[in-house]
Amino acid sequence: MAFTNEQLERYSRHIILKQIGSKGQKKLLNAKVLIIGAGGLGAPAALYLAAAGVGTIGIADADVVDLSNLQRQVIHSTADIGRPKVESARDSMLAINPEITVQTYYEYITSENIREIIRDYDFILDGTDNFPAKFLINDACVLEGKPFSHAGIIRFEGQLMTYVPGQGPCYRCVFKEPPPKDAVPTCREAGVIGAVAGVIGCLQAMEAVKYITGAGELLTGRLLTYDALKMQFRTMSRRKAGSERRRQMIYMQLKEYEKLLAHAVKCLPEEACGLVGGRKDEEGNSYIEKVFPLENTDHSEEHFSLDPRGQLAAVKEMRENGWKPLGNWHSHPASPSRPSEEDKRLAYDSSALYLILSLMERSAPVLNAFHIEKDRVAKEEIRYIQG
């Protein structure tokens, strides 16, 4: 593919860079990058990726432009208020670079559509503003083997990391699970300075360009944090996680976790308990489809016994749905989320899952899953899925 004179002129500042050159520019023109979120982060990223000549840019956002967006979402202007953000974004991108293709997704990205959408792209940018979406993007990219840039901003701070399959931990390896609802404020509640979005969003675009052209080193295995007030960038290294794909995972519906948590809180100060039902796939991954809260016949703050009648009803319901009992769960109102000596002693099956919810810190409940064989306890990772 030869460059036109206009392209040579347009991309001259790239082409003369040793690390980019005409080879790198060709790669950019052939690349496909998806930006999820046309807001604070997506806006600057999209503008720079369009300017760089990324041949196909996908942009997804279910929202319309709002006056309060304009303080930072520089891809939209006052005249765009009320328009779908993806359309406003597309117009800005094409005004900069008419020869690229912009694919708009004026819809929510959910567990129903995300895997199919990301499959078409080479690199994904997380420009979302909420934790469930960030974990959804992470999980989908890990499952589909797609590299992506994670970022988040609030007040005067931002953070950034890049995931490349096989080259370091993913977002969830670092941050385990979404924080409890309302634990972390949104930008609407806490505020965010516009330029922080610019700094971090541009860094995301930079990572995408580097990935596509092979230039430099990516921010894999490292978390970058930016403190605008202190004018400090810090990088923290994370150990490489085990291969995400090959580990046996436990997948749990987020709403089932929320149900379990709500029931356990309601039972305080007593221990709450129940069964979990679902299925296992050929690779040994477990999928918890339903949490069954059952009566703790001990009615105690320190012990639990599952009500057998409740167990029977739950097991029958599982059979009707084609599920199996995967294990049980109980809460520790005032102690950590790990099996006690009694828990270990009464673990009836080494292949069953034992989920333990700690409510020691009310604002930060912790749910962990374990396999228990006599005295050997193995902690397993739970991934929450939505939809």
Next chain:
Amino acid sequence: MTIVVAGERKEYSDGLTVDELIEAEKVETPQYVTVTINDTFLSNAERASRILQEGDVVEFLYFMGGGADFS
């Protein structure tokens, strides 16, 4: 005879007692298991004497308990 054990159809010879079934099925922690036959809970005492019939639906419910016991 055909009986349903933990959701699966299984073939066993006639005259099988519940205790024998528990052993044949390699039930974990047999001292802690609760047996239901056709949705009725069986007492432990009956396990040696109760003979399974064609079409019986058997569930094994494991005693599940535990606690916090942190000092």
